[in-house]
Amino acid sequence: MTERKQKTCKESLVIKTSRVFPQDTNNHNTLFGGKLMTYIDDTASISASRHCRVGIVTASTDSVDFLKPIKNDHSVCLESYVASVGRTSMEIFVKVISENLMTGERYLAATSFLTFVAIGDDGKPVEVPEVVPESEEEQMIHSGAKARAAARKERLKASRSLANALKTDIPW
Template sequence: MSLKAKTPSESRTEMTDIILPAQTNNHGTIFGGEVMSYVDRIAAITASRHCGKPVVTASFDSLDFLAPIRLGEVIILRATVTWTGRTSMEVMVTIEGENPAKGERRVTGVSFLTMVAVDEQGRPVEVPPIQPETDEEKYQYELAKERAAQRKRRRQKFDF
């Protein structure tokens, strides 16, 4: 069955929240695990929007922390599907921190995850192909092909 291609903008997602004391470490910055939780949730929402199915996280390919987000600041996450396989989708998440008093924003992290669409029994199902439109989407799509090949090589090293 061939599914109709979708554009990244059809599933693009944005999430915003304030960083509270329970989310911070003794340096007054957000715990890395808290950021990972946000990233995993927004990636799942974005992938599910793309395929119209439930999804599971297959791989946290990377999460690069570039700058801290401090207590009382705002975390902004933007996610987009950058590549699709037969049942999998790569999602790129950009993380920003905002000082609401100053109105200043900065990129604090970038992450790539692989999500897999599943049926009611948890078995992988086919996803619509992605059709990048903008120059940036096309650029990320090309880079995603290499990341997908790297994931495949990495998985082949494990013989379970």
């Protein structure tokens, strides 16, 4: 059995910064949650691709926790990286920081965890490199990975059970 390649979290680091314009906001003059979720999936997918360098698919958006609103004319900065891996899956952590561009005040606006699976040319999952956390933040995020993976498996089991009970015919 060959030893798996290793990569650090920072090798998959993606940083995306955008200004929040009026067309990006809702009736509360804050960034649309769906717009932020698009940014989150985009940056996370790049982190996953950088880590494994093969095709990837989003397996789940495990959580998006909106902590503080992001206002019009602020900036929104997303930092994502591979926090942990399974055999063929990667858990990506995304940290969302907003900045008031007039005062320089920065604050944590949201956090998110997503799972991606590496896919080979044949459409089947392929093994991914191990991930090595280095910084204090990376190690802290990595240390909770097993608990999040267990919760993810339970949630998926419940989702499959629910899906089996749901009807797909149109009732009208």
